[in-house]
Amino acid sequence: MTFLLLSMILALxxxxxxxxxxxxxxxxxxxxxxLSALMFTILKAPDVAITEAAVGAGVSTxxxxxxxxxxxxxxxx
Amino acid sequence: MKRTLxxxxxxxxxxxxxxxxxxxxxxxHPWPEASRDYLYEHALTDxxxxxxxxxxxxxxxAMDTLGETLVLLVSITGTMGILINLGRESEEEEAVSFSLxxxxxxxxxxxxxxLEVVSSKLxxxxxxxxxxxxxxxxxxxGGGFQGGVIVASAIVFLALxxxxxxxxxxxxxxxRIEALSFLVLIIAATSGVFFESGFFGNPIKSGSSxxxxxxILLNIIIGLKVGTSIAVMCIAMMGGRRGx
Numbered sequence: 001m002t003f004l005l006l007s008m009i010l011a012l013x014x015x016x017x018x019x020x021x022x023x024x025x026x027x028x029x030x031x032x033x034x035l036s037a038l039m040f041t042i043l044k045a046p047d048v049a050i051t052e053a054a055v056g057a058g059v060s061t062x063x064x065x066x067x068x069x070x071x072x073x074x075x076x077x
Numbered sequence: 078m079k080r081t082l083x084x085x086x087x088x089x090x091x092x093x094x095x096x097x098x099x100x101x102x103x104x105x106h107p108w109p110e111a112s113r114d115y116l117y118e119h120a121l122t123d124x125x126x127x128x129x130x131x132x133x134x135x136x137x138x139a140m141d142t143l144g145e146t147l148v149l150l151v152s153i154t155g156t157m158g159i160l161i162n163l164g165r166e167s168e169e170e171e172a173v174s175f176s177l178x179x180x181x182x183x184x185x186x187x188x189x190x191x192l193e194v195v196s197s198k199l200x201x202x203x204x205x206x207x208x209x210x211x212x213x214x215x216x217x218x219g220g221g222f223q224g225g226v227i228v229a230s231a232i233v234f235l236a237l238x239x240x241x242x243x244x245x246x247x248x249x250x251x252x253r254i255e256a257l258s259f260l261v262l263i264i265a266a267t268s269g270v271f272f273e274s275g276f277f278g279n280p281i282k283s284g285s286s287x288x289x290x291x292x293i294l295l296n297i298i299i300g301l302k303v304g305t306s307i308a309v310m311c312i313a314m315m316g317g318r319r320g321x
Contacts, residue, residue, distance in 0.1 A: 046218035046219075047128075047130045047131075047218045047219065047220065047223065049218075050210065050218060050219055050223040050227075051222065051223050051226070054223055054226040054227050054230065055226055058226065058227075058230040059226060059229060059230060059307055059311065062230075062233060062311050062314070062315075063310075063311070063314065066311075066314040066315065
């Protein structure tokens with residue numbers, strides 16, 4: 001279970017880095033936050049899990065989406 | 078050429094990471110246990126909070142929490158300072174009023190029908206859950222900061238979903254709540270000095286029926302502060318500019 005979660009987190013992180021579409025990257029980061037919140041729950045740190053889920057998947061996604069709306073969405077090269 | 082450079086970069090990063098993590102894996106030094114055992118025995122009697130995490134960050138290390146609140150205040154102030162000058166072209170034009178007025182709704186590309194329906198139903202439930210996490214931070218996992226962020230996302234849901242502007246999504250009201258709760262936090266932090274229990278000490282002497290009263294008070298104040306400040310920032314970001 002831990003190995004599966006960690007490999008999915010790694011895959012989502014590399015997708016967020018390599019994707020040319022920034023909106024896709026933000027959604028991947030949001031999913032990564034949810035998976036790491038699950039990971040923290042398994043590691044018996046529920047306080048950190050609540051913070052990760054609320055900040056990582058909630059507020060930071062709003063801020064990133066706002067920033068993308070006011071700049072360019074696609075990467076140039 | 079570009080591809081080999083990319084592979085070299087990836088390999089270099091992995092090497093540096095491995096070098097950084099290697100001492101942790103190879104070390105045979107046992108984990109430090111003194112503070113853990115001390116907290117396990119004394120945290121409940123010292124602060125009265127069942128949740129040891131909140132007894133640390135609002136009891137033993139309350140100074141750090143004050144610093145975190147200050148950091149959040151400064152960053153929100155900087156963001157709002159940038160956002161106020163973002164929308165206007167000249168000096169004569171008045172500053173932007175940060176509100177999600179109904180006439181701005183058609184111009185906002187993010188607002189779709191599905192978003193309105195879902196977020197207006199979800200908002201009150203999330204708000205209630207945020208206050209639960211905030212108020213029960215001394216018993217169950219959670220606390221002021223976590224509850225505050227959940228309350229902030231609930232306020233953003235309500236601002237996106239409801240038709241009319243209420244007091245809850247009015248940035249002026251939210252900003253006043255934020256300033257007032259920061260003032261109350263400073264007063265609560267210094268009040269222990271006058272009751273012989275030191276900075277961030279519990280001014281109410283133990284012996285009352287509710288032993289974690291000071292932690293509950295600090296949780297409520299910090300939750301209101303964090304929730305309203307993040308909500309103000311998000312609402313200002315989403316509805317601040319005109320004609321876009």
